[in-house]
Amino acid sequence: MRDEQLLEAVERYLAGEMNPDERRAFEQLRTENAEVDTRVIEHQQFVGLLKQYGERVELEKRLNAIHDEIDVHALVEEVTERPSWIIQLWRNHHSKISVAASIAIFAILATLFVTGKMDNKSTYTELSLTLQNQRRDISRLDHKLDNALKHEPRVLPPNKSSATGFALTSNGLIATAYHVIYRADSVYVQNVAGRVFKTKVIYTDAKRDVAILKISDTTFTGLGTIPYTFKRTESDLAESVYTYGYPQDSPMYNDGRVTSLNGMNGDTIDYQVSVPINAGSSGAPLLDSRGNIVGLVKAKETGLEGTHFALKSDYLLEAIDNIPTDSLTRKPVLSTKNTLTNLSRVQQVKKLQNYVFMVKVY
């Protein structure tokens, strides 16, 4: 119990409750006994800490009470730095914006690439292979060179370049595209049965890309009545049209609609049609659903599938009128009776096959 009494003495001493005698005696004890002295200091410090702790708790309570009276929410609104809306937009959505931008750039590049705007090439391709013409030129030069060197005749290899033509009259006038027969040595036509006739080019119009051939073969006996007529008026937009031609060895049918009454770059002599057309279809007839010839297939736009051009039939008729009279025995007589009108498409095409030819160029 000594310790408890000592503590009480220390407390009384520190609180200043001792009378002068007691105090003197205790101070005496403190100087004599180091242990007592340590206890006094220790106790003083500990109680001091306890008091300070109490004060701190009290102070914190007061501060909290003050804090509770402040409208923190309103202050937050006031002091938050508001960057301009564009920076906020960027901060909140920068990942989305980046993705969108890359997609946009990609889309633009892809579109440019697909539409062919990226390269400086012409967007206009003639459907018969122009390259073939170049090859033909080269082989002709080759041939001449060979002849000059060897003095031996040499047979030209048959040229595979093919296109389409269709009959205008029963006596063997055939329309095709000018670029098909351009620079050709000789032009032959082959009918559906595989018979080949030699022809003579009697009229060309490079500007409109139209040429008229005449079968000059002696074995040719005539075609019989032409079943279709030529439309003299312009077709309507969205009119259903079809072609029949020889993009390959066997005939091919394709249909679509008139998508524009103007051709490439607003050219008024052509229609634009949405008929899928392949190289080799050049010179094929373009017919409407009643079996009228409305045009002559010419070309397509490079890179943009499904857009093709056909010469309007009235320009074709104009070409027929312009055939020099000296190359004809008599004025061409065009059919005036359309026997396809009331037939189904299948029947129309079946009848058509005798009047559409594969044009072979050497």
Next chain:
Amino acid sequence: MNKELKTSAPTDSEIVFGILNNSESAIKRLYVAYFPMVLQLIINNSGTPDDAKDIYQEAIIVLYNKIKKGDFELNSKLKTFLYSVCRRLWLKRLSQMNRYGGDLHDFQDHLPVEDDVEEQGERDIQFGKMQGALGMLGEPCKTIIEDFYIHNRSMQEICESFGYTNADNAKTQKYKCLQRLKKLFFQQK
């Protein structure tokens, strides 16, 4: 970028003398005057309003103790001192959370206040221990200790409120409680 906040601040000497005289309103006016400044600092440097409250109260206590101890020199402004302490404390907090990006967006001038903050930190550790020890002490010891040593109530009052038959019993009880508290306090690491 820095927008200064407009506050109708009380003069520094008003506050210092108010605190020295234990004026309740002085603390309140001080607190209200500079809280927005600290809130601005904290929430624009990846903190929350609650962080701002913690930091600000700690800084107020640092200032309060400094004034009470009599070593606050009026040559530095209260506002600048508070801002500097909060800034220091927040930097410390941010680096503890590993969220300090190396750049603090400042709104005010600031002073070096490392010593004050360190001193406060040490005392906070002691207080933390004391709080822990008192928490573990249990009743009725906790109340007896708090009443006697913190609230300065006399043994006579304590004796009555706890219904001890005589003061000696109460004293013995208080002695035992204090011994236990000391043991608990020094046991804590």
